[in-house]
Amino acid sequence: LRGQYPPGSTVKPFFGLAALDAGVIAPAYSIYDPGFYQLENDEHKYRDWKRGGHGGRINLHKAIEQSCDTFYYDVGFKTGIDSLHQYGTLFGFGRATGVDLPGEAKGLMPSRAWKRGAQGLAWYPGDTVNVSIGQGFMLATPMQLAAATAHLANRGVRKVPRLVMRRGEAVDADAGDVMGGMSTALKNELLEEEPLSFRDGHWQIVVDAMVAVVHGTKGTASRAVTGLEYQMAGKTGTAQVVGIKQDEKYDASKLAKLQLDHALFIAFAPADQPRIAVAVIVENGEHGSSTAAPVARRVIDGYLGYPADNEVSDGGI
Template sequence: MSQQLRDPVAERRLVRSRLLIVGVLAAVALAAIAARLWWLQVEGYQHYATLSQENRVRVVGIPPTRGLIYDRNGVLLAENVPTYRLVVTPEQVPDMEGLLGRLGRIVELRATDLERFHQLRRQRRGFQEIPLKFGLTEEEVARLAVNRHRLRGMEVKAQLARRYPLGGTAAHAVGYVGRINREELATVSPAEYSATSHIGKTGVERYYESRLHGKVGVERVETNAMGRTLRTLERQSPAPGEDLYLSLDVRLQKVAEGILADERGAIVAIDPGSGEVLALASTPTFDPNLFVNGIGIDEYRALQSDLDRPLFNRALRGQYPPGSTLKPFLGLAGLETGTKAAEETVYDPGYYSLPGVDHRWRCWKAGGHGHVDLHDAIAESCDTYFYDLAYEMGIEAMHEFLGRFGFGSPTGVDLPGERGGLVPSKDWKRETRGEPWYHGETIIAGIGQGYMLATPLQLAHATATLASRGRTVPPRLLAGTRSHDGERAPVAGGGEPVEPIRLSDSGYWGDVVGSMEAVVHGRRGTARAVGEDAPYRFAGKTGTSQVFGIGQDEEYNAEELEKRLRDHALFIAFAPAEDPEIAVAVIVENGGSGSGTAAPLARAVMDAWLLRLRETAEGYKGG
């Protein structure tokens, strides 16, 4: 048996090599640690110091107070009231689904609340507060406070919420605010809306959003490891939005909405001298308060499916055939173009026909009006006269002249979503329908039918221009403002005056206005009943527009038709005739008779303004 001999030299060599390897590894590790420490403390100092500071100090946006909205007399139309909201800061929540589940057992969370929350969560940074539920009750606030220790990342915050104290009154004009959606977030400044959850959706609230919103504030706060605020380090206060004063008179607005009652329709009243909109009524109306904190699905579906379309602003967006309300403007066009002189007569046997054409265009009066001139044709609303006038004038001349009164284009009122109506032309039909223009289409355009469309606001604006003998001022709702520092600034009534309509003979204005006076004050005027006992003299024009066509040999009988198939009733007017202070346009959908249905409503509005309200209407005064 052999015994292995130890080799001390080899053992020492092995130990030394191992020690060398360990030493080299240790040196490399120490060098790496030293380099990392040097980088962290020298090269990366500023970066990590900033991150450390941000972990300790949080920047919080402070929402500005939204500006208030008043009518011309200082009646509050839109205010801010204190309320509570539930917010969540995602970066402080270890288990979001768990937190939402616990919250849902404490307060009612609708599907829309959760949907909007997740939508905003995807669009905002983790350290930003995201609203989950608005309008908490005192009981809900108490339950959340009791369970606060189990709900990390949740806070209840006081805020000011929009409220419309008059409910549905002037809802289509004032509009409403609602929670910001994805599309709106993409169009606004992220910095300015970082602390804001609501934005103007419709009406004045939307059009003047930039004035009403104000400037966001900033607060730097120190927090602990749990994210709870310890103290405020720095604060830059927000700047409240401007208060707006509208030209609307709530008293007149209530009169207009009240007399429309349960009808579908619109009434627009304008001051011809200034262009100020005194009333803008569209019925049925709705309660804008439903939309402020998110309307329920069932409530919204009910509004959307309502056949009366309460959310539809008929005054601004309803496009209707203007019917015979267009006749004064066409009569003026006939005078200006030299197509017919004021005293020139047309024989009306109760219909109009063209040589070699079998079709007859009927007048509303079966037996006809006999020989009529311009005065009689407007006062008695003779269709045959205007069939003949339109045919002789031609659609191109009609298109050009009516365009001078604003027909076929938006008026430029300071509200979103206005539609422009339509005054057809040969080019329009060729471009949109690929068809030629026919003489019959010109003839029916002469009584405001066919392709002709106008909004109630356009009719009121055109009537105001006619009342002012061609002076044109775009309609406007904003009358004045008040900034957060209390400085007041009146806004000139109406938009910037545009080039007035000048006629070759100023006497033409009197010819047409006198004819419109005969409509309500003349012995054979179509609306003589509504002007009989008027304590002032006014000018007006009745109109009806067909909802559907009737055959050549058929008779129109409103009593046999379902209500929604009956003619629309229209009336335009201004008063007093010689020195106008108000111009009115009325439409009642399926109302039938312009003289029997629409004219009394216009008279009621003018009575209210001229006899009761005008003298006590303060109007906005700066200073």
């Protein structure tokens, strides 16, 4: 609710939809992935988490399934920070979800205006590249990630989160009761918000890719979340706590515990008829697939009434 973290690669489904809806890319758009990205006339290499790249040409489906940073560096830069900010805000980043609890943090969906006001500096192209994979200045709360995931699962229909104290508790349909702790301005903003009107085909491309994250042969969570009796859509994420130099490789053995990467995972299930959306952040947990995804899986198993699986597998990002 109050903890704010770089969302890392969990933003890729949302920014993928942004690029599709804005017409920046077509569904078939692909790039060759050498394992890094460079801006024009700039020697700096923005590295993919997977040294050497993901092999051959990468389209949006593969970029989400395998969490390809290089694809998103390219597409995020083409989309531009103005559009990334616009679409990120539509999905609830940088603003309150309206949950009926006090002290909710808003996170940060950065923009040119924000940087000028907060730092007195211009927005640089490299800032956009970093935001495109949920790093740089961008911050989100676990509640925002869960709400955004539900927003995506509902194909653009936003639901205001509400605290339920016990299973089976009735939910009052009166919006004034649900939103009792909010300011009048926030109530009006959420009540008047129209569903996102993206093309059905664009929603499906992203949902199919999120299903492949969990069930695909190259999905980043496929080894950690096995034996499911239902279909889950998810996205792994890893958020850097400390910066890594240009040609330096991340080495956990050289870092203190509090310097290790944060592990993230967002998911909803069943993928075709969603009933639950989850966001998990494990501070300094390193890998979203091996640390955060199994936690989300247990929560979803319990909610859907499936037996708990206590095994945790090792995985990648």
